[in-house]
Amino acid sequence: MFESLSDKLSGIFDKLTRRGALSEADVNEALREIRRALLEADVALDVVRSFTDKVRDRAIGAGVIKSVTPGQMVVKIVNDVLIETLGQDAEPIDLVAAPPLAIMMVGLQGAGKTTTTAKIAKRLKERHGKRTLMASLDVKRPAAQEQLAVLGRQVEVDTLPIVPGQTPVQIAKRAMEAARLQGYDVVLLDTAGRTHIDEPLMAEMAEIKTFSKPHEILLVADALTGQDAVNLAQNFDERVGLTGIVLTRMDGDGRGGAALSMRYVTGKPIKLIGVGEKMDALDEFSPTRIANRILGMGDIVALVEKAAQAIDAEQARKAAERMAKGKFDLQDLCDQLAQVEKIGGLGGIMGLLPGVAKMKDQIAASGFDDKMVRRQRAIILSMTPKERRNPDLMKASRKKRIAAGSGVKVEEVNKLLKQHRQMADLMKSFGAGKRGGGMMGKAA
Numbered sequence: 001m002f003e004s005l006s007d008k009l010s011g012i013f014d015k016l017t018r019r020g021a022l023s024e025a026d027v028n029e030a031l032r033e034i035r036r037a038l039l040e041a042d043v044a045l046d047v048v049r050s051f052t053d054k055v056r057d058r059a060i061g062a063g064v065i066k067s068v069t070p071g072q073m074v075v076k077i078v079n080d081v082l083i084e085t086l087g088q089d090a091e092p093i094d095l096v097a098a099p100p101l102a103i104m105m106v107g108l109q110g111a112g113k114t115t116t117t118a119k120i121a122k123r124l125k126e127r128h129g130k131r132t133l134m135a136s137l138d139v140k141r142p143a144a145q146e147q148l149a150v151l152g153r154q155v156e157v158d159t160l161p162i163v164p165g166q167t168p169v170q171i172a173k174r175a176m177e178a179a180r181l182q183g184y185d186v187v188l189l190d191t192a193g194r195t196h197i198d199e200p201l202m203a204e205m206a207e208i209k210t211f212s213k214p215h216e217i218l219l220v221a222d223a224l225t226g227q228d229a230v231n232l233a234q235n236f237d238e239r240v241g242l243t244g245i246v247l248t249r250m251d252g253d254g255r256g257g258a259a260l261s262m263r264y265v266t267g268k269p270i271k272l273i274g275v276g277e278k279m280d281a282l283d284e285f286s287p288t289r290i291a292n293r294i295l296g297m298g299d300i301v302a303l304v305e306k307a308a309q310a311i312d313a314e315q316a317r318k319a320a321e322r323m324a325k326g327k328f329d330l331q332d333l334c335d336q337l338a339q340v341e342k343i344g345g346l347g348g349i350m351g352l353l354p355g356v357a358k359m360k361d362q363i364a365a366s367g368f369d370d371k372m373v374r375r376q377r378a379i380i381l382s383m384t385p386k387e388r389r390n391p392d393l394m395k396a397s398r399k400k401r402i403a404a405g406s407g408v409k410v411e412e413v414n415k416l417l418k419q420h421r422q423m424a425d426l427m428k429s430f431g432a433g434k435r436g437g438g439m440m441g442k443a444a
């Protein structure tokens, strides 16, 4: 998976990182090549467009870091945008619910649904200490229930005893009841597949959902089917509602389009990936790890991160100086947000500034959390340096461009600007206070 894309990108980056300086034409040429490489990897057109736009905006807006070449900087930006496109953070299966917690597995025939069900059961037992009951609701394929029972014995996880002649809903009910009575933590419901989506299948899925009230509904999709997998996910999500996706055959030599487009197009996280036929060939989907695998530029990314850290101290000193003078523009806010992200929470940086502590509750009440910090940074990073220094420039068309660049609604850009204005006013009052203090000092 990703091999051809990875080869192409490394060719593009080799050229970029070998240069001392980069012109806008160089960046545009690289972006054209990245675009072509992504399209050839079967990445959805919308995703490609958003991807290259983001990289372009950030490359233009990026500050120069000492000891790093512009080419290396672009690699880091592509890496960051790639991670965002893949979903930013790993999203494991959510196990926080009252037992027995039902996980419904859906998907087409041959995607690897039954295999994945058993793999998940094994993982839940070994890594989370969960007692799991598996049940096959596939009454169409005669061997399906027996196939799950065989896998159950292999991974040493119980399967619901087979009662011939029951409907899928009856089996689901029996599974939930058995789990309640026998104290299972999790029930994995392996539903029937079809060769393609059809109405009776969707109706059956909806009915099973109604009766088993699953905490998770996971679509198992074959990564080798590329955009078809993404369309399938959209279809299933519209009809049944999905909480996540498992992409199988990530060990195959697919081009990677499904993995790269899935999150952006469907808005649903890829939670796990199947990487082989064996029962432990199931991995967490980690955007960072996948990005590293695609770019193969971990060294450069680490180098830029280290260089960025080194300038943090200098930046913090300069920021403190600016704030002491009552200056606080959007770039300052962006730097602060980056710091907040690094120290993993609001407490640190806000706590350091006297008087800002009182804004903390206010900010917390407005739903300011780590995800928001990340989004707000993305918004500011989509602005040009000029806009960051002069928030007054922000007119409707610019806001629209920025919102599109950072994948948020215009309202969110407005919210950020308002928040910045409040903070800037506060900083101004600091500056004024300081000067006032000085004068008083003189008078005394």
Ligand code: GDP
Pocket (backbone or CB within 6 Å): 107, 108, 109, 110, 111, 112, 113, 114, 115, 116, 193, 247, 248, 249, 250, 251, 252, 273, 274, 275, 276, 277, 281
């Ligand atoms: P179902 O019809 O969706 O239940 O599919 P199965 O679970 O029966 O899987 C079909 C075939 O795909 C089996 O031979 C599995 O071993 C294989 N398979 C499932 N997941 C993976 C995977 O991640 N990688 C590879 N290489 N094969 C897989």
